[in-house]
Amino acid sequence: MPEAEGQIAVEMPLLDRLRRGDATAYEDLVRSHGPRMLSVTRRLLRNDSDAHDALQEAFLSAFKAIGRFQGGSQLSTWLHKIALNAALQRLRTRKRLAEDSIEELLPSFLEDGHHARHPSEWMAPADVLLERREVRELVRAEIDRLPEDYRTVLLLRDIEALDTAEVAQLLGMTENLVKVRLHRARQALRALLEPHFQRGSC
Amino acid sequence: MIDGQVSCREFVEFLDDYLAGALAGDRLVTFNDHLAACPSCVAYMKTYQEAVRLGKAALPPSEDPLPADVPEDLVQAILLARTRS
Numbered sequence: 001m002p003e004a005e006g007q008i009a010v011e012m013p014l015l016d017r018l019r020r021g022d023a024t025a026y027e028d029l030v031r032s033h034g035p036r037m038l039s040v041t042r043r044l045l046r047n048d049s050d051a052h053d054a055l056q057e058a059f060l061s062a063f064k065a066i067g068r069f070q071g072g073s074q075l076s077t078w079l080h081k082i083a084l085n086a087a088l089q090r091l092r093t094r095k096r097l098a099e100d101s102i103e104e105l106l107p108s109f110l111e112d113g114h115h116a117r118h119p120s121e122w123m124a125p126a127d128v129l130l131e132r133r134e135v136r137e138l139v140r141a142e143i144d145r146l147p148e149d150y151r152t153v154l155l156l157r158d159i160e161a162l163d164t165a166e167v168a169q170l171l172g173m174t175e176n177l178v179k180v181r182l183h184r185a186r187q188a189l190r191a192l193l194e195p196h197f198q199r200g201s202c
Numbered sequence: 203m204i205d206g207q208v209s210c211r212e213f214v215e216f217l218d219d220y221l222a223g224a225l226a227g228d229r230l231v232t233f234n235d236h237l238a239a240c241p242s243c244v245a246y247m248k249t250y251q252e253a254v255r256l257g258k259a260a261l262p263p264s265e266d267p268l269p270a271d272v273p274e275d276l277v278q279a280i281l282l283a284r285t286r287s
Contacts, residue, residue, distance in 0.1 A: 023281075030280050034272035043261060052276050059280045060287055107246065113209025115242040119249055126255035139260035158254065159261045183218050190253035197252075 015075065018066045030059060033076060037083035044087040044155060046144060051087070058086035081170075084160065088170060091152060102147050105188035120198035129197060142192040150185035157182050207232040213243045217250060 014032075017025035034055065041054040062082050069078055108116040122129075129135050143151060156167045157178070164182075168175045213236050219225055220233050237243055271277075 026284060027277070027281055030272060030277050034277065034280075038272055052273070055272070055276065056280050056283060060283055063284050064287075107214055109209075109211040109214075113211040115210045115246065118242050119246040121245055122249050122252055126252045126259065129252075129256065130259050135256070136260045139256045143257060143260065154257065155261070158258050179218065183215075186218075186250060186254055186257070187214075189257055190250050193253050193256060194249065197249075 015066075015069070015071060018063075026063060029062075033079050034059070036076065037079055040080060040083040040160070041087040043159065044084070044152065045090060050090055054086040054090045055083065057089070058083045061086065080160075084156070084162075084170060088152065091148065102150055102184055102188050105191040106184060107187060107191070120194055122194075122197040123199050124197075138196060139193065142189060142196075145192060146185055146188055150181055150188060153178060153181040154185040154189065158186075208236040210236075210240060210243055210246075213237070213240070214246060217247060221247075221251070 014025055014028060018029065037058055038051060038055050041051040041058070042048070045051045045054060058079070062079060065082075069075070107119070110116050143154065146154065152171070153167060156162050156170065157164070162170070164175045164178050167178045171178070213220070213233060216225065216233070220230075225233055237247070272280075
């Protein structure tokens with residue numbers, strides 16, 4: 001993410017106050033950056049109670065680490081990572097959905113490598129579909145049906161716009177596994193959306 | 203449809219690399235040849251790209267309705283937890 005020097009300059013007084021242990025600075029930090037961090041924890045956790053707990057954990061981590069924050073990146077970027085970490089830690093404690101449930105959402109092939117069935121054409125491109133108000137809602141619901149491990153990688157790469165190396169580091173897995181999971185998650189999302197958008201479905 | 207070098211299965215397996223421009227040389231040529239001869243892979247690739255676009259647009263962080271504020275009781279809980287930690 002490109003760093004805006006102006007933004008960093010604006011953040012310096014707040015950082016100075018935080019490093020001096022000014023109690024009002026902590027409150028300012030929570031009020032100014034909390035809303036965006038809460039959006040992140042909500043997107044990943046899909047449940048207000050967990051999202052609130054993760055936000056609290058994120059801020060406690062940030063308060064402890066603020067002395068080590070070098071100001072080399074934007075404060076908001078640093079806090080975004082901390083919020084993602086807190087949400088991911090909470091996700092890990094949840095019961096995992098069956099890993100193999102993604103298999104039935106992947107395309108199938110004949111023994112000779114051909115598609116087992118011709119993929120449907122869709123009624124319209126994404127930008128046209130998105131003009132319909134209910135489409136976003138529907139896509140969100142289908143993303144939520146992805147097995148957790150795949151949904152997490154899809155969110156981090158396609159929504160939070162982290163790169164493969166960053167996701168690998170956050171999730172403690174190899175970059176290759178991140179790529180495989182992302183590809184499978186996208187294929188599964190395609191399969192989940194197909195019945196809604198194939199020609200003749202409306 | 204198989205062009206003799208790349209099957210639909212392989213085409214789909216390496217679709218992200220193909221779309222990201224990560225294939226080069228002869229390999230890229232064989233993938234392009236396959237696509238030119240295989241309407242199933244054309245349809246699959248197009249709908250795969252639409253699904254990715256829909257996913258990105260369905261939850262765009264830049265358009266998140268920012269929760270106007272963190273709920274007040276949560277702000278207070280966070281500040282209280284700091285003094286106790």
